[in-house]
Amino acid sequence: MDVQHVPVLLAESLERLAPERGGTFVDATLGLGGHAEALLAGWPEVELVGIDRDPQALERAGRRLAPFGSRVRLVQANFHRLDQALAGLGVRTISGVLADLGVSSLQLDTAERGFSFRFDGPLDMRMGLTELTAADVVNQASEGELEKIFRDYGEERQARRIARAIGRARLERPIETTGELRQLVGRVARSHGGDRGRKPWGERIDPATRVFQALRIEVNQELEGLEAFIQQAVDLMETDGRLVIISYHSLEDRIVKNTLRGMAQGEVDQVTGRPLAETQMIEVLTRKPLRPSEEEVDFNPRSRSARLRAARRL
Numbered sequence: 264m265d266v267q268h269v270p271v272l273l274a275e276s277l278e279r280l281a282p283e284r285g286g287t288f289v290d291a292t293l294g295l296g297g298h299a300e301a302l303l304a305g306w307p308e309v310e311l312v313g314i315d316r317d318p319q320a321l322e323r324a325g326r327r328l329a330p331f332g333s334r335v336r337l338v339q340a341n342f343h344r345l346d347q348a349l350a351g352l353g354v355r356t357i358s359g360v361l362a363d364l365g366v367s368s369l370q371l372d373t374a375e376r377g378f379s380f381r382f383d384g385p386l387d388m389r390m391g392l393t394e395l396t397a398a399d400v401v402n403q404a405s406e407g408e409l410e411k412i413f414r415d416y417g418e419e420r421q422a423r424r425i426a427r428a429i430g431r432a433r434l435e436r437p438i439e440t441t442g443e444l445r446q447l448v449g450r451v452a453r454s455h456g457g458d459r460g461r462k463p464w465g466e467r468i469d470p471a472t473r474v475f476q477a478l479r480i481e482v483n484q485e486l487e488g489l490e491a492f493i494q495q496a497v498d499l500m501e502t503d504g505r506l507v508i509i510s511y512h513s514l515e516d517r518i519v520k521n522t523l524r525g526m527a528q529g530e531v532d533q534v535t536g537r538p539l540a541e542t543q544m545i546e547v548l549t550r551k552p553l554r555p556s557e558e559e560v561d562f563n564p565r566s567r568s569a570r571l572r573a574a575r576r577l
Contacts, residue, residue: 270297271566272509275553276361279573280505282306286358289314289349291342291492296324298361303331312357313337314348316391341391343488345495359505360496364489364515365569366390366479380471383442388475390483397478401444402437406430416486416514417477424451425474445471476512486514493522497544497576504576506545511568516552519572523547527574545574 270276276298282288285308290299293313303311311334315321321339328335340348342362349357386398404412406426413422428451429438438444452470480486496506510516529542552570560567 269563269565270301271363271365271563271569272553272555272559272571273298273301275571276363276507276509277301277305279507279548279571280359280361281503282309282359284358284503285309286501287312287354287356288359289345289357289361289496291345291360291362291496292364293324293337294320294363296327298363299324299335300327302361303328303334309358310334311336312349312352312354314340314342314345316341318391339391341488343484343492345492346499349499355499356501357496357499357504358501359507360500361507361509362492362496363509364485365509365511365565380441380445380469380475383440386439386441386444386478388479388482395482397482398437398439400478400481401429402433402439412481413474413477415477416480417473418513419473419477421451421455424455441475444474445469448474480514486518489515489518490522493519493526497526497574500576502576505548506574506576507571508573509569509571511570516570516572520552523572523574543577545576548573548575 280288280302282302283306285306287310288302289312290296290302291314293299293315296313299311299313302309311328311331313321313324313328313335314337315324316339318339321337325337328337336352338348338352342348345360349355386396386401388397389395400412401409406429409426409429410422413419413425419425425448428447432438432447438447448471493506493508500506508519510519523545524547526544527547528538529544530539531537532539549572552572554571555566555569
């Protein structure tokens with residue numbers, strides 16, 4: 264399949280990265296390389312390190328970025344271990360970091376990857392080389408564990424009923440495909456009055472959306488290292504370095520917002536209760552998260568839930 268990648272909030276990302284300063288920038292979630300290509304094409308003085316845990320995406324992005332030659336270095340790694348990935352390349356300081364936390368077009372549009380219920384495929388959802396698949400979680404986790412996953416990572420109000428339905432269904436045979444899981448969740452939703460719930464950011468959704476999101480987060484441990492990644496990125500950035508993070512659901516955005524807020528505030532004087540300016544590491548550049556325009560959403564519906572936050576290293 265010839266998957267096309269449409270970079271989300273591209274102009275807003277480039278503006279906040281301020282690449283006119285030159286230097287080494289990191290695309291920590293390279294995907295198919297849309298943001299990286301625009302960065303390299305627009306500013307010849309920029310060098311780029313592209314990181315992705317998905318070998319298929321890295322290979323595709325490598326072909327796309329090949330015209331930029333030695334200005335590009337790619338590494339297969341989890342962006343949660345940004346410091347290790349850059350140390351392996353001998354990179355000690357960087358001018359900026361971009362992390363687009365969304366699932367890539369390659370992953371969503373390839374049925375065999377099992378990320379989307381738009382296609383009937385194996386229940387996989389692995390972004391990289393982890394051994395655990397979504398099918399493993401669905402068929403091996405206890406009902407209590409599944410309920411917690413759906414509630415914590417999907418904010419799913421029917422978490423207990425869905426977990427129980429999975430427990431009953433897998434007694435007869437394993438749940439192995441995206442279609443099977445979607446149908447099961449749909450039956451639970453219909454039997455309890457349909458899906459009148461909403462995503463945290465307002466749009467109506469398919470009943471299976473939150474369950475698939477929760478499984479994907481669990482399989483790839485997406486939230487576990489996000490705060491540590493932000494800390495690593497800031498530690499590695501030179502003065503006036505820029506950090507741009509695009510998130511797609513409230514769980515991610517909350518971690519990004521709170522981590523940036525804490526680093527911007529710094530330590531608090533125990534006597535006066537005021538922030539100590541010398542301990543403030545960053546300035547937050549986005550008082551509120553930036554959202555895609557109506558025109559961008561019309562052109563690229565997948566951008567609808569995107570939220571961009573940015574910061575500058577002090």
